[in-house]
Amino acid sequence: MEEGSSESGQDGGALSAASVGTEAVAAAAVVRKTVKMSETRDFIPCASEGTCLRDYSRSSGSSAAAAAQPDVASCTGSSEAAPRDDADADAEIHHTPDYARRAPAARLRIAPLELFSAAPSPPAAPRPPAKAADAEDAADDGAAAPEAGAGGGAQEGAMGCQIARTDKGNGDCCGQLRQEYDSLLREKGECRRVLEDLMRENDLKTKECHEAQTSLRDLQMELMRKSMHVGSLAFAVEGQVKEKTRWRQLLKDLSEKFKALKTEHQILLKESEEYKKCLSDATQMTTTIHQYMSQYASLESEFKDLKEKFSEEAKEHKDLYNKLIELKGNIRVFCRCRPLNTEETAEGASMAIDFDSAKDGELIVRGHVSSKKVFKFDSVFNPEEDQEKVFEKTAPFATSVLDGFNVCIFAYGQTGTGKTFTMEGTEGARGVNYRILDELFRVVKDRHDLFQYEITVSALEVYNEQIHDLLLTGSQPSTTTKRLEVRQVAEGVHHVPGLVEARVANMDEAWDVLQTGSKARVVGSTNANEHSSRSHCIHCVMVKGENLMNGERTNSKLWLIDLAGSERVAKTDAQGERLKEAQNINKSLSALGDVISALATKSQHIPFRNSKLTHLLQDSLSGDSKTLMFVQISPNENDVGETLCSLNFASRVRGIELGQARKQVDVGELSRYKLMVGRAKQDCKSKDAQIKSMEETIQSLEAKNKAKDLLTMNLQDKIKELESQLLVERKIARQHVDNKIAQDVERKQQQQQQSHKMEENSTYMRSPMSERNLNTTMERPPLSAAPKKDPGMAKQPFSDSNNSDTYSFNQLMSLAEEKENANPDAAAKARRVSLCNGGARQPRRSSLIPLPRRNSLMPLPAGGAKTPAPALAAASPLDKIKEYSSPPLSSPPVMSNDKGGSRSKRISSILRRSLQKKVVIRPPPSGQAGRRAGAVAAAAAAQGIDSARRAAARRVPAGGGAPRGGVHQNRDKERGWNH
Ligand SMILES: Nc1ncnc2c1ncn2[C@@H]1O[C@H](COP(=O)(O)OP(=O)(O)OP(=O)(O)O)[C@@H](O)[C@H]1O
Structure with missing residues (x-):
């Protein structure tokens, strides 16, 4: 029905204009559809629509017209008559969107059509209830008619009802019926007209x-x-x-975050x-840190x-130690351990x-054990260290061989520990064999300008x-047929x-020869080693060298x-030939052990000769060689016993001091050198x-110098x-x-007075010359030579001046003697002598002056009697005095008197001593010169003592400042200053 109405709605032009009900239904359907639409949109106002909908649904009832009227009225009323709702309605309309406002208007336009279609019914109002009931039935039928869709169905129904009623009343009502029928016909005509009008109107409508x-x-x-738009808008909204x-x-x-961020x-x-x-x-710290950093850097560099430096020092120390060891001549021992082999690893050996x-x-x-x-x-x-590493420390031996030293490198150890390896x-x-030969030839090449080498190789086995x-x-x-023996050549x-010696020119040749030898060696399989060496394999490289610079060979x-x-026979389970081999090997190794112990x-x-091996190794083990031993060990804990044996043996070997290795200079050269050494030794001895x-x-x-120094002191x-x-x-004497x-x-004054008195009394007057002392006349020198002296000079006090040495000496002597003798005459004479005028002094002076002052400088001997020279020296001036003195003075009591003699001796000794002192004071450097001379003489001793003496003698006067005569030298000699 709804679909039909919608279809009719859509194809409205095709619908019959007379079918009001259909239209109404269609309108209702449209409204319903609109309502439906509005229902889907909750924002469309629905109050009026709800009402309209209700109205339309009612209008679809049996008394559609009657029912519709109030509804329409209510509809219209609601919009027109009800003042109460006007304002609301206006407001609604005003607020209602345009499309919503149009809908009720459309409904209102439909309403007259519905009213018209239901309009014929009201005239039957005065109908009896039965009729009314019939009318209701008819209305019901009529109500059903619009539903069937027939436009005039309602009218025919009504007519049918009337006929039925007519049939009911039959006869009595026939007239009435006719009238009614006529009236009805009229009505019908009218109705038709009306209908036509209505139809026209309907068409219009x-x-x-x-x-x-x-x-x-x-x-x-x-x-x-719009709805959709609104919908979309709503959706958008x-x-x-x-x-x-x-x-x-x-x-x-964000605000929370902002708050949080703010905080x-x-x-x-x-x-x-x-x-x-x-x-x-921090800045301070940074600077401090920087300082520390720089300090640290400097410290680090330091x-x-x-x-x-330490490593260098350590290296140097090690080198020096090695050199020391080398000088001591120890056998050097390197220990090498092989890695665990696959079998041992599989067994889980540790x-x-x-x-x-x-x-x-x-x-x-x-x-x-735990120890x-x-x-x-x-x-x-x-075990990880490779062959190269091992050879690094072996290489220097190659140079030693070329330097002329015998070198022996041997590998020792338990079987299967890597000796051959x-x-x-x-x-x-x-x-080592290959590498050392390589090194040997490399050095030979390096030295080809300075040395010439000839290398031969031999290989043997024991x-x-x-x-x-x-x-x-x-x-x-x-x-083999040829039996080889070790001989001392x-x-x-x-x-x-008898050993084959193959001369080789380069590494390849040498290696070929050695390989040939190694291949010829006896090798067998044992429990311990699949390729066990059953002999001692010995390669000998002989090097003849010549120094092209000095010809040394x-x-x-x-x-x-x-x-x-070495092997434990029980362990290797050797039998037969292998057992014999093992026994021989162990025997020779044990002989080696004995030799090592003895050394x-x-x-x-x-006991070098106990086995062939030790006999061959004799040179190497007895001091002429540089010897290196590789002690090979196994890391396996099961071999600890053998390992300890090997290591103990190696330790003993290392402890042997062989003495310094000797350079193997060629014998011919050696004798020449020996001769030279002999001569040099003799020279050395004579020089020594x-x-x-x-x-x-x-x-x-x-020693003499020392003694002299002591004496001088x-x-x-x-x-x-x-x-x-x-x-x-001097003080006392003065x-x-x-x-x-x-x-x-x-x-004197008294005597003069007395003599004067006597003369006055007894004799006549004398001339002034007669008053002169005869003695003074006698002492006077020839008149020509005697300068007159001021008499006042005689009265000069005694002076110790050096200018009047002789005078003071003589005067002092005489006065001293006078003093000693207490002889007034002598004293007076002496005084006269000493205090006489120049004419009286001159001759004496002339006699005394020639005496050198140095005469008195002669050292005094301890005993005066034993040394006549000083006595003479002392006596001579006195003798002179005696000689020139007047008779009373010629025999002074000093000399005759014993007591006075001793005193004079004392005085003279004092004087001598004083003069001696002068001597010492005057040439102070003489002692030093003597010492210097002694030193020079000592230095010159290698050239001869005499020349040194002469030099010393020459230097002494020079040191003294003033030249001295032979007498002085003699005196010096006497004093022992030059000795
Ligand atoms: N340092 C090592 N690195 C790797 N393998 C090694 C080393 N030392 C020994 N070997 C291996 O161990 C095995 C035994 O070594 P080798 O034959 O040299 O022993 P050996 O002491 O000479 O034995 P034997 O006395 O029975 O002749 C060899 O297979 C060898 O390659």
Whole structure:
């Protein structure tokens, strides 16, 4: 029905204009549709619509017209008559959107059509109830008719009812009926007219309706569009609202965040303040840190330098230590440990050796028991260290060989520990033999300008105590015919005569030869080693060198020995040939052990000849060689016993002091050098003797010098003593002399007075010349030579002036003697002598002046009687005095009187001493000169004592300042100053 109405709504033009009900239904359907639309949009006002809807639904009832009327009235009333709702309605209309306002208007336009279609019914109002009931039935039918869709169905129904009623009343009502029928016909005509009018009107209305419908449809469409638009807008609004809410939430969050940030900002501000404060501290700290950093850097560089220095020092120390060891002649021992092999690893064997301090040459054997044993060697190589590393420390031996030293390198150890690996190596990991030959030829190449070398190689083995030449073809033990023995070819030189020596020019040739030898060696499989060496393999590289600069020739040997491994026969389960081999190997190794023990204990007898091996190694083990031993060990804890044995043996070997290795100079050259050495030794001896005698001379001279110095010192002391004594004596003498002079003057005056009186009394007057003392006349020199002196001069007090040495000396002597003798006459005479005028003094002076003053400088001997010379010297002036004195003076009591003699001796001794002092004072440098002369003489002792003496003698006067005559020299000699 709804679809039908909608269809009719859509195709409104096709609908019958007469079918009001249909239209009404269609309108209702449209309204319903509109309502439906409005229902979907909750924002469209619904109050009036609800009413309209209710009205329309009612209008679809049986009395559609009657029912519709009040509804329409209510509709219209609601819009027109009800003043109460006007304002609301206006407001509603005013507020209601345009499309909503048009809808009721459309409904209102439909309402007259419905009214018209129901209009014929009201005239039947006065109908009886039955009729009314029928009418109701008819209305019901009529109500059903519109539903069936027939426009005139209601009218025909009504007519049918009337006919029925007519039939009911039949006859009596026939007239009435006719009337009624006529009236009805009229009515019908009228109705038809009305109907026609209505039809026309209806057409018009239909047209209007159509238009309205069209506009309604447009409106609906618009409404729909708008609705949709509104919907979309609402959706958009909704989205916006949601967005807004979200934004609000976001804003809220942001504001919260902002708040948090603000607080954080506050905190940060505070922190920044603090940081600002801290910044200055930090700056300070930074500078301090920088300072420390620079200090640290400098310290670090210093530390680095120190470290480098330390490492250099350590290296140097090590080198020096090595050199020391080398000088001491120890056998150097390197220890090498092989890695665990696959079998051992599979068995889960663990390492028994600790290599933590291997760099210091130490290794620790942990062993089965808890105790650890530490061994120290020259170098320790752990299992990880390769052949190159091992050779690094072996290389210097190559240079030693070329320098002319015998070198022996041998590998010792338990079977299967890597002796052959170390010595021979493999194709990819060359061993010591290859590398040392390579190094040898490299150095030969380097030295080709200065040295010329000739290198020969031989290879032998000691198998079951027999020496086999490995370079002989078919030299297998079974086929060998030639028995080789070790012979001593020269003192300390052992050799195997008959050994093939292949001369090689380069490394390849040498290696080929050695390989040939190694391949010919007896090798067998044992439990311990699949390729076990069953013999001691010995390669000998002989180097003949010539120094092209000085022609020195050397003849040295390099022994490269791979010993057979020691093995426990029980452990290896050797049998037959292998057992014999093992026994021989162990025997020779035990002989080696004996030799080592003997060497270690510095035994008188070293059992080198107990085995072929030790006999061959004799040169290497007895001091002429540089020897290096590789002790090979196994890391396996199951081999600890053997390892300890090997290590103990190696330790003993390391302890052997062989003495310094000797350069193997060629014998021819050696004799020449020996001769030269002999001569040099003789020269040395004679030189030594010379040096010894010179040393003795120097020693004796030094001793003499010392004695002289001592003597000089003693003399100086004595002189000082005498000086002080002399001073005292001089003072005393001066006092005494002054007293005497005063007494003499007095006495003289008295005598003169007495004689004057006597003369006056007894004799006649004399001339002035007669008053002169005869003595003075006698003393007077010839008149021509005697200058007249002022008489006042005689009265001059006694002076100790040097200018009047002779005078004062004589005067002093005479006065002293007078004083001693207490002889007034003599004293007077002496006074006269001393105080006489110049004419009287001159002759005496002439006699005394020639006496050199130095006469009195002669040292006084201890006993005056024993030394006549000083006595003479002392006596001579007195004799002279006597000689020139007048008779009363010629025999002075001084000389005759014993008592006076002793005194005069004393005085003279004092004087002499004083003069002696003068001597000392005058030439003070003479003693020093003597000493210097002594020193010079000592220095010149090597050239001869006499020349030194002459030099000293020459230098003494020069040192003294004034030249001295031979007398002085003699006196010096007498004093012992030049000795
Ligand atoms: N340092 C090492 N690095 C790697 N492998 C090693 C080392 N030392 C020894 N070996 C290996 O151990 C095995 C035994 O070594 P080698 O034959 O040299 O022992 P050996 O002491 O000579 O034995 P023998 O006394 O029985 O002749 C070899 O296979 C060898 O390659």
